[in-house]
Amino acid sequence: MSGNVLLEYVMPVSRVEVISSPNLQYLHNALVIVKPKTGGGIAQTVVRITSEAELAAITDATMPAKLLKNLSYFYALPVSSLDLTAAGITNIDEYKYWTILIDPAFTDTELEGYKKPSNFNGVTGYASSDEELVIEANKVDKNSYFYSLEDNAGSNMYEAFGALLYARKGIWTNQQYMAMDLSDNIAETSTANAMFDSRVNFVLSDPEQYGNRLALFCVGNGSGASAIVAPYVYEEITTVLQGNALTWINLNEPDYTITQAKLLEDYLQKTIDAYIDNGQISGGTITVTTGNEQFILQGSIVIPEPSAIWRVKATLQEGVI
Amino acid sequence: MIQLWRSENGFSIDGITYYLPDVDGATVTVNERKHLTRGANSTNKKGFVYKENSKQASTIVFDSVNVPAEIAQILKDAYNNETRMDVFCIDNVTGESISAKDCILTTYFQQTNVTEGEDTYNVDIEFETFNLK
Known part of the structure; x- marks a missing residue:
């Protein structure tokens, strides 16, 4: 319905809508791949799960519900094969999500057929009682596999990811030594050392x-392992920087000048500084300069990888010298 | 070094940039100082470092000329509301800059010289910050 004709005539007002900040909820969402319920059809449709009953309606797997200890919902996809491009x-x-958790009801052999959705570049979690499989898998970029007893059905993986994705007060934390429901029968220091190494x-x-x-929660980075928060923090900062660049360009309609490049750099540096201030990264700089190409500035971002402390190796010297 | 004659000066609030089109100069004052000291017995040739005036903010003052009415109003509101601003002085050829983040305006924006002659247009705009680069 239009406004009053006289008012619109006297004073026409054009409204400028400010572009909103990017939605980061996808970073806190998990998609759980489960086997379909025995005797039921294979729906192959993603379902939003908010309760154990909703989960029980699509699968026999019960452990994914551990995510609901911290999350208000997650997505579940009942499929018989792990080819998610099917x-x-x-x-x-x-649906938007950045974590895929594969239920251990899928065997290690079935896992070999895992194909990520084409546009997915986030973290994949799985739990297996095959230690060698987990060791090799965790060398792959953004894989975070758990050692788990078969009987536990990945309980600890779901619990750990639930706590991670909840990200209390908007801060990503590594969940060091959080209490877990079930034991995976690792109770010897020598076994724990081997797992850690x-x-x-x-x-x-x-x-x-x-x-x-929880004695270690890390993620592969292609050449070794990183703190589990590292890929999440990098993805969040990247998305926020992109959103802020969009907002700034939209608000200021800048010319292609060194001054404007510097102003954008200052604005984006403030974004990085906020992450330094809340302790999620130890430093970080961005430079934005003009280049030779019309319309596009050149940017360079340097941010040290977020890290975590899990252990301390100490020496006690007895006696006084 | 930043050359005044090719510089862009102004401030931004919530990402929106406002320019001071005519500026006679920008003056930065850093109050924090580092000093060396040592024991009075004078054996220490290296000394210890201590700081003073860490509690005192740095200032950046624009000697501005003929500030546009809408910018003046924004500065008046910013003083009243203690709005945080990012202040800049950028050489538009080299990109060298002075950047002061999360500043406040220290005095209400006001023409202080109502006189005959060109100086009547000059107003000092002083910002305080703990984040000066």
């Missing part, structure tokens, strides 16, 4: 006092 999966592109995500159990504790 044409039969109807709505996988309608191989960068296997695992839960260490101390039946006497501390119970079951």
Whole structure:
């Protein structure tokens, strides 16, 4: 409905809409790949899960519900094969997520057929009782596999990812030594050392006092392992910088000048500084300059990788010299 | 070094840039100082470093001329609301810059010289910051 004709005549007002900040919720969303419910049809449709009952309606797997300890919902996709590019999966592109968790009901052999959705570049989680498989998998960029007893059905993986994705107060944390529900029967220091050295995500159990504790949670980076928060923090900063660049260009309609490049650089540096101030990165700089190409500035961003402390190796010298 | 004659000066609020079109100069004052000291017995040839005036903000003052009415109004509102601003002085040829982030305006924007002659247009706009680069 248009406004009053007289008012519109006296004072026509054009409204300028400010572009909103990018939505970061996708970073906190998980897509769980589960096997379809026994006796049920294979829907191959992503479903939003908010309760155990909703999960039970599509699969026999119960452990994904552990995500709901921290998250208000997650997405689940019941499929019989891990080829997520298959044409039969109807709505996988309608949802935004940056973590895929593969339920351990899929065997290690079935895992070999895993194909990510074509536009997915986030983190993949899986749990297996095959330590060698986990060791090799965690060398791959953005893989975060857990060692898990078969009977536990990936319980600890779901719990750990749920706590990670919740990101209390908007800060990504590494979840060091969080309490876990189930034991994966790792209770020897020598076994734990071997797991740690191989960068296997695992839960260490101390039946006497501390119970079951998450003892390593990392992610492959192609050449080794990184803190689990690293890919999430990088992705978030990248998205926020992109959003802020869009907003700034839209608001200021800049010319192609050194001054404008410098002003944009200052604006984006403030974004990085905010992440330094809240402790998620230890430093970071951005430079934006003019180049030889019409319309496009040249940018360079340097941010040290977010890291985590899990252990301390110390020496105690007895006696006084 | 930044050359005044080819510089762009102004401030931004929430990402929106406002320019001071006529500026006679920009003056930066950094109050924080580092000093060396040592024991009075004078054996230490290297000394220790200490700081003074860390609590005191740095200032950047624009001697501006003929500030447009809409910019003047924004500065008046910013003073009243204690709005945080990012202040800049950029050489538009080399890209060298002075950047002061999260500044406040220290005095209400006001013409202070109502006189005959060209100086009547000059107003000092002083910003304070703890984030000067």
